[in-house]
Amino acid sequence: EADIYQTPRYLVIGTGKKITLECSQTMGHDKMYWYQQDPGMELHLIHYSYGVNSTEKGDLSSESTVSRIRTEHFPLTLESARPSHTSQYLCASSESVGGAWNEQFFGPGTRLTVL
Amino acid sequence: EDQVTQSPEALRLQEGESSSLNCSYTVSGLRGLFWYRQDPGKGPEFLFTLYSAGEEKEKERLKATLTKKESFLHITAPKPEDSATYLCALYGGATNKLIFGTGTLLAVQP
Incomplete structure (x- = not known):
């Protein structure tokens, strides 16, 4: 059973607001996405x-930012939300075991609606 | 460029009617192929990992197989609760990122 949590599950906000989507995992996984x-x-x-202290951008251009101060926590922040967001x-996590893929x-996901 | 294609896009079955979902891929060195189930509004749920051609994994009514060009998810005697979108994903040699297909939406009618 995977133990990875996201909050909030649903969020409706206005344009220009700053938001943070939370993601936590209790499996001790090094890798998070x-x-x-x-x-x-x-x-x-x-x-x-x-x-x-390791973060990288993925393939899809995004105006969001992330931080990784603790192993279990990987929040995503949008400084100024727009309808296109x-x-x-x-959020996902995986373990590093012997270099295997x-x-x-x-997690269950956060459904974001920006008005 | 690594690529994953799933077919069909949608499949409707009667309860008990067995079938297969296809995931074809082009990749420069397969490092792992994964099957997930995703229910509406939820995150993908991990089902299987396959690493090499000829490998098979089984769980209840589901069986995943792998060749050098494609993977199949066989569903035997499906039930309505098997209705979901089934996603195929892989790590290829050209990237260290998981590449997803667009999924097959399966509907099993009682």
């Missing part, structure tokens, strides 16, 4: 981290 997914579309990687945001475990 943020994906964006629109209905009926594939997941797109927007940020990832391979450990504390409306989407489902999914291991499966990622996903």
